Amino acid sequence: MGKIILYHGTPDRVVVPKYGGGDEKHDYGKGFYLTESIELAKEWAVCRPNEINGWVHKYELETDGLKILDFQQKDVLSWLAELMKHRDAADSKRYRMLAAKFIEKYGVDTNEYDVIRGWRANASYFYIAKEFVRDNIDIDILEELLSLGGLGIQYCIKSEKAYANLTEKSDDLRIVPYAEFNDRYNQRDVMARKNMRDLVDSDANKVTKVFSTLF
Template sequence: MILYHGSPEKIVTPTFGLGEERHDYGKGFYLTADLELAKEWAVCRPETESGYVHTFDFDTKDLFIFDYEKESVFCWLSELMKHREAADSKRYMMLAPKFIEKFGKDTSSADVIKGWRANASYFYIAKAFVRDEVDVDILEELMQLGGLGIQWCIKSEKAYKHLKKIGELIPVDYHEFNAKYNERDSNARIKMKELIDSDRNMVEKVFSTLV
């Protein structure tokens, strides 16, 4: 399959063991099958003024792929909580480990993790959720409003060997695709706020009641 990696860097070399632990699924090399999203992600940082998309051929044969699209939204949230904090309150610090223990799954043996990307609009929802402002019954719909996009995180040394760079480097126009990224995030937040403020948000089954 063909996957894309958006980056402000012109030279990118996928290397096992590199990456930031505080990314969505921890250390790894992140890609997407959506070229347009890769272009947005290449220029989503405010301090960058240029971006590039790198194209890879990825052979998934004989790889263990942990797919969060097949899991509950709670399972996905628990994985993100392992690596990224949704809040810095004492209450969250006490409840998050219990939430992870109850809903999380062990992904340590996965060669690849496939799942949604947690962008800025996700954190708007995550913070509201851990403050008990979002009912469980609307949580999944809220996440879908964000247009998060699916990303593939290459985790194991074996999986890195299945990844081959192909094609020409694709330059990304910063002004065009940074604007698209910001517009997507802004529209998502507006729709999310409307749903949170609506009568459908009963605020009965909430974060703290789950643990």
């Protein structure tokens, strides 16, 4: 892959990526999150309802020599299992018990990877996840649901080696107007949820191969 350009959307003008930083409860755990799409980065920079302008930082990542886990090349269940390691889709005892079994069966050991690439779990994802663990979604429509969600693809910088290969292009720092891009973010979410609800309620959702049958 060589060098790739990535963007980080944030409320912060000054950002210092640090190995070991980040929140364990983010999609892929601790790490520094970026996207190849500057437009998505702009939306993510102002997705909080605080009316504060955001910033997009531009980075160059040298991928040669890095081991990258791409969840788009894995089964969608592997991606869901990874998210379940870090983010709860429900708070019931049933979910906690089944999630542990699901992770054991479909999870991927990510410790050996420098970078993780995969969908971003925004609010639309939680609609999918909650309905899935309630046995309301057939596995056969899962990938189509994700495509309707407009989740976007993100990169998570995990290893010390990957952080060392990441360079900010400070001259390309951009301010993001809150009103314009927060509205875009919200419109995308509203449309995504509508499209997903329509598919879940359609005849394509057979509700046969559901969450509790996958063990």
